[in-house]
Amino acid sequence: MTSSFILENEEETHRFGEWLGRQARAGDVWNLMGPLGGGKTAWVKGFAKGLDFSGPVTSPTFTLQHIYEGRFNLYHFDWYRLEDAREVEDLGWWDWLQRGGVVAVEWGDKFPKLFPPTALRLIFEFFSEEKRRVIVEAKDPGSISRVEELIRCWPP
Numbered sequence: 001m002t003s004s005f006i007l008e009n010e011e012e013t014h015r016f017g018e019w020l021g022r023q024a025r026a027g028d029v030w031n032l033m034g035p036l037g038g039g040k041t042a043w044v045k046g047f048a049k050g051l052d053f054s055g056p057v058t059s060p061t062f063t064l065q066h067i068y069e070g071r072f073n074l075y076h077f078d079w080y081r082l083e084d085a086r087e088v089e090d091l092g093w094w095d096w097l098q099r100g101g102v103v104a105v106e107w108g109d110k111f112p113k114l115f116p117p118t119a120l121r122l123i124f125e126f127f128s129e130e131k132r133r134v135i136v137e138a139k140d141p142g143s144i145s146r147v148e149e150l151i152r153c154w155p156p
Contacts, residue, residue: 075099
């Protein structure tokens with residue numbers, strides 16, 4: 001199941017993330033893909049807010065992971081600088097997936113085999129200088145129903 005939306009600017013990308021954060025469930029895994037400046041971190045900022053986290057949110061490009069405590073913990077990874085899937089596994093990847101929080105990975109397309117089948121994919125593309133197209137993909141039957149609901153409900 002695939003659907004796409006045009007997000008008018010960074011503020012709307014943030015709102016889209018916040019809206020999805022409000023609907024998040026423990027165990028959700030988000031694979032965020034797209035070019036530098038495509039909107040991945042802006043989306044995570046909104047997503048964290050939707051999870052009731054009120055502090056600053058930044059990309060963990062150099063630290064590789066940030067944890068934001070909210071309604072559910074958000075485990076925010078950035079795989080941009082990683083070269084091998086073993087580096088992800090050395091971070092305790094499989095343990096993080098079992099902690100009952102929500103996982104969001106920027107540059108997850110580098111190691112797609114590390115994601116569970118239930119993971120949802122967001123692909124950010126430049127539509128224009130300000131606008132972004134975001135493609136939402138799901139392959140697992142349970143995840144597909146969530147994307148179908150998203151299509152019916154966005155924009156709120």
